[in-house]
Amino acid sequence: MSYTHRAALIGCLSGLAIIAVAPLFLDVYLTNILIRTLFVAAVVMTVDILWGYTGVLTFGQSAFFGIGAYACGLIFTHYGFGPGWALAALAVALGTAAIVAAAVGWLAFFHGSSPLYSSIITLALPIVLTQIIYSGGSFTGSSSGLSGFPTYYWDLKVWFWIAGGFLVLTTTAGWLLVRSDFGRVLIAIRENEERSAYLGIPVSRIKTMLMVFAGMVASVAGFGYAAFSNVVAPEMAGFQLGTELLIWTALGGRATLLGPVFAAIGIDTISSWLSGAMPFVWKLLTGVAFVLVIVLLPRGLAPLIGALWRKLRPKRVQKIHAIRLSPAPAGRMLHASFGDAPPLCLSQVSRRYGSLQVLRDVNLDAHGTELLGIIGPNGAGKTTLMRCISDGNERTGGAVRVNNVEIARGSPQDIVGLGVGRSFQNTNLFDTLTVGECLQLARYRIDGAKLFDRRETVSLPHPALDILKTTGLDKMLAEETRNLSHGMKRGLELAMVLATEPSVLLLDEPTAGLTRPERMAIGAVLTRLTQEFGLCIMLIEHDLDFVRAICNRVVVLHQGAILMEGTVEEVVASDLVKAAYTGLQKEAVA
């Protein structure tokens, strides 16, 4: 059993033990309050996974709590009560929450949606839901809600055990989830969503699935609370509760999971105590504390407590998750058979921004085993061309075929699936992840990620392994990427793109800022990729010596159109190119 699993098991068992004995020492009033709080804390836990780990700022998690509560209240009031009905109501609660969450996901998370827009959709959700409840008349009880429906009048202790057990079990699952390989994927989405998409990670689908599961957990919590308290009211689905969930998460410390859970338990319990004595002052104080924490302590209170804990405890060797490399089974990359069609085929590709035409009718075929250089002055549309190949929504006209498949309006992750790998002009990696974790991310599309566990190996295709060996990165798999040198970042970037097993490689200035030996090493790798593995590489480059050394063919872009194509010598000798592009000679020297 791994260290993480052992820790989770110990945590889970001690949590359950505390829950088991706690009601023996608590008075009735406090037990009552805590039952509600424990249910709500489970919802806060889901908010932390969505917001803290994945970066989806959600105001609407209360809506799912409300859905669960109303599923219970409505069915017990209007249809029937008994073990069968209770199970049916629970199924309705889960099903409705899942459907609503999927609909919200469809609305909020499409490729290119801004985080602000997603937040607004989650904000609209509880507002719309409460309006629906208000308009439900006597069926939903309108603004006064439903109460007095039949339920199980178990002893308070039993309800406490149910609420506490639910919290401990869901939190353990959540804790394992965020520490798993899949948890790294979530962090990658938070840190750099665009880059994740270009590694073939289905960002929108992952966010939607997460929303569905988080919604279902919140719905069960709402169901449990309604069954316990015998009351449902529109406030349980409301926007106010939704923002309180966020406040607790922020105060406890986002992306710490346990921080928000304890913050919810602490603050909600104190609130219930104090709100009788001084309701407005207490809310005022939490509001002030919230603003202060956001401005001054963006990571909340948990890191402070964590630091204190580390100071008091004797130093222990930090457990680093070691990842080993292994060769991947020969994939598509090694069988460069594309039939007769060229792997990359552009016809009449155009891109305009309003009245500005950046690309005009570009026709271009690139073949397997070919290293195609794209040159041209700044603003010629080189990077735009790459963007049009790697994201189906970019071009405004024309067609792109990859391995004989029309890319249509596919999102970047779809196009990665067709076999296109793209590197970026500026190295944008995932700062807080290690080299090994970055490589695992790049393999997500092919190897998937474990939900509640970590893999110890990452299998990579041969060319990626070669690059890691040449750059010395294979010895630094546990290093966080922000500590790497520029050259190593470039190497890792290239290795990550290759790890997705592309058959068409788009490289945007892969050697910018590198030393001459580093450049030559990368050049040698690229040449080998085309010759031995049959890749088709398209390369934007300003360094003509580099282009001359490795490219079979050069395409000159000028003002968004192809000016000429041919070998480097032909292009350099061309008067046409010289005339249109006087900066060329100078840049070649520079």
Add this chain to the structure above:
Amino acid sequence: MEALALDILTTAAILFVVSTGLMIILGVMKLINFAHGAFLTTGGYIAYLVGAAGLNPWLAVPAAAVLGFLAGLVIERTIIRPLYHRPLDAILATWGLGIVIGQVFALTFGRGVQFAPSPILGTIDVFGNEYSGYRLAMLAVAIVLAVALSALLSFTRFGLNARAVIANEPLARGLGIDSANVRSITFGLGAGLACAAGALITPLLSVDPNMGLPWLVNSFMLVMISGVSFPSLLVASLLLGGSQVLVSTYISPILGGMTIVVLAALILRLKPKGFSRA
């Protein structure tokens, strides 16, 4: 029929007036001000206080605008500036600020509903319909505001600087524009507009500590689909405000209350840029 048309026009005017403060802050600072609702509430209470003091009700609007502007400057300095590079956190901080402001009002005035006197009483005859004079006045206010704000952005030094910051902030800074100053004036302006709008709408409704919230959500949606442009905000207010009036009149007022939110969410899903550009 004419009454319905007037309802649509005046509703759109009110929505426009309420949303401008949010839009100007979003446009220049790329920041969603979640305290907007609380600023509206503040304006509402100023209108109530002016009425309670027996002063001329018209005084409430300039008083709210000035107070809002000053408060905005202070808030920008203390809360917004440290969060400029954390836009989602700025949402949360302004939301927290909104809670604080709401609780201060609840402590001072209680949770109950208060009323402010209307500067224009009675009705005006329009095409044979008796229609609330104050609602018609809102139409005029909206038009004046649209013209004034467009003029501010197009013809003044501040407007030029603000447009430079909207277009390319690093470049604007490189040209010697004090973008921090532009931002604090913008936030003050947005807060002042919001407070004035709160003072303007209160005679039509009433004020309570949470009065701003429904307006916050609606103006939010309008601003999101109109991008940063006053003409498209006018169009959006007219289209969505119109749909709200139609749904409330013919189907149900409760569904009318969520028309703007639902329509705007769908429009944004299909056209992520909304009405701005293609």
